[in-house]
Amino acid sequence: MKKTIAYSMVSLLMVTTLAACGSNNESDNNSKANNAGNDTTANAGTTNNAGTTNNGGTANAGGDADISGKVVFLTNRTDMVDKEYKDYEKRFEAKYPKVDLQFEAITDYDKNEKIRIASGSFPDVVLLSTLIPNADFPKYFAPLDDVKFDGDIYFKDFKSFDGKSYGISSGNSTVGIVYNKQAFAKAGITDVPKTYDEFLAACQKLKDAGIVPLASNFKDKWPLGAWYNDVPAVITGKADTANSRKDTDTPYTLDNTYGKSFSILKELYTKGFLEKDVNSTNWEQSKKDVAQGKFGMYLLGNWVINQVVDAGAKTEDVGFFPFPADNSGQAKAPLNPDWFYGVNKDGNVAAAKAFIQWMIEESGYDDFAGFIPTLKSKEPKLAQLTEFNSYNPTFVEAVPTDDTALSIQNKAQIDMDALVQEFVLAKDPQKVFDKVNGQWAKARKEFVK
Missing domain, CATH: 3.40.190.10 (Periplasmic binding protein-like II)
Structure with a gap:
């Protein structure tokens, strides 16, 4: 279900994952x-x-x-x-x-x-x-x-x-780009990106200024959950990507939602917009690096904002905007518990x-x-949500997990975080998808007749 929510209604809100929870x-x-x-x-x-x-x-x-x-x-x-x-x-x-x-x-x-x-x-x-x-x-x-x-x-x-x-x-939370405003200023970025091309241009400016554009926390794995839980919702405007996997033996293809999402991260990696060595990232250190402006951005939920502030950033130096996954200029964002x-x-x-x-x-x-409160009557106190909602995003509300899809997932034993890692680092991403599609199809036979 889609909702466009003004800040006065943001408490009427919020997958990666998961966790952070916070x-x-x-x-x-x-x-x-x-x-x-x-x-x-x-x-x-x-x-x-x-x-x-x-x-x-x-x-x-x-x-x-x-x-x-x-x-x-x-x-x-x-x-x-x-x-x-x-x-x-x-x-x-x-x-x-x-x-x-x-x-x-x-x-x-x-x-x-x-x-x-x-x-x-x-x-x-x-x-x-x-x-x-x-x-x-x-x-x-x-x-x-x-x-x-x-x-x-x-x-x-x-x-x-x-x-x-x-x-x-x-x-509850939404997911978008948490950024260091001082890092943006140092790189000469005067406006937050509204399109994917503008986002890539901002990344290049950050890199040229000696700032790591995006902290992926690649080695830590769990932050990669945004790329299979949340970016697909931004791309499609729908929250049922994971559930719809039950309807096919090949849920992972280069031209479908997963392929498009993972390919964005792969492009950022290829262009040098992630950490210098993605195989030695450290979550706790990354919060300090974002706080100090050594890293420019996170693609995570609003829950991480208070943690960046706790790591040393001034509240007024931390911003939040919807991730532009395409060039439509229409902001979309997931709304998750x-x-x-x-x-x-x-x-x-x-x-x-x-x-x-x-x-x-x-x-x-x-x-x-830094959550959107569970009680509908309670307004969130996080100032960055005001900025986020000023871009008038269409919120894509999460739907319950389909038990059949989850059962297939568990039987197939597909580690989604590891899948993202393999895809990004692979010379031939199609082979990575072929492998997991084989696991999925075999498991699916037990649950879908």
Whole structure:
């Protein structure tokens, strides 16, 4: 679905991925795991590790007195451990004195969480893995329809199955070009690019000025998710590229959406507009380099803006504009939910639901992460969204993942980030596509008759 949204309506908003979540990525843009809590596993109807019995329950039923015991959140934000999470713990436990809130942080979240869930050992609150089909949610997670938020929320039914919701978006975002205004000024760029040709010209000016035009974080892989999740939506104006793969044995071709998107990145690489050595990039360092103007741009979500500021940039020196993937001059941008909170159905369900509600309504995490808030009534505070919306982009709203397409993807074991890497570096990109199309077609036979 397409929407043109003015800034006054931007809170009526938001794939790579994922994570960042913040960051919205699979390894969530953080380099080191920091175990800030212990795993909790409890059987339904039995006493859990905190000494409380959990047979469900809502975040509101019975008031605060009913919320007790230990609750552990498995998070991707390793950078927040011993920092913001300490404040969250203090404030949440002040509201719920009988609760012991703990955090466990991991990297490579999607893969590691899926392993944990498959083993039956995962904490009370998690971020729903993008690798798990919606149809499998009832096996592991508690429905969240009874959590009564203070107003309507975005993407309420995105992680639903059989009429029940199993996930609440932690925040929402769009994806475009985050840029250092001082770097642009040094390179003599007076206007942000409105077309792809203008974008290439800006890249050349940055390169000529000794500035790396675009930080790809190629080696880190997960930032490449924008090239298969978000740029396709910009190219086509549709959000169903990934889902439509189920209808063909050859979803990856040079002349379709994936081929066009990956070819843009390959052109930027060939022209020397990415890091000098793409095989030795470093995510944490890149934030400092963008902040200092050594790198000119990111192609990422608005969630990264606060991280660039935290890395040393002045807020007024960081800008944000839609990525011009063609020469039409018509700005388009994806509107995406970030990670979704989910509750272990065999964990401390009541406390877990209370924690999710508190994170959405009271924590301030959406402001810290630079998100478009999950609550529709709450205006985003990120100033750069004002600039972004001044270009009047048409927003392409994300659609739920099709379980058949996801099942084929999982069976084929196609690493999309690695696919982008191989395509960009390949002398013959068609051979790269031929290989993954073979994997896809073989897996598809099991799900599409």
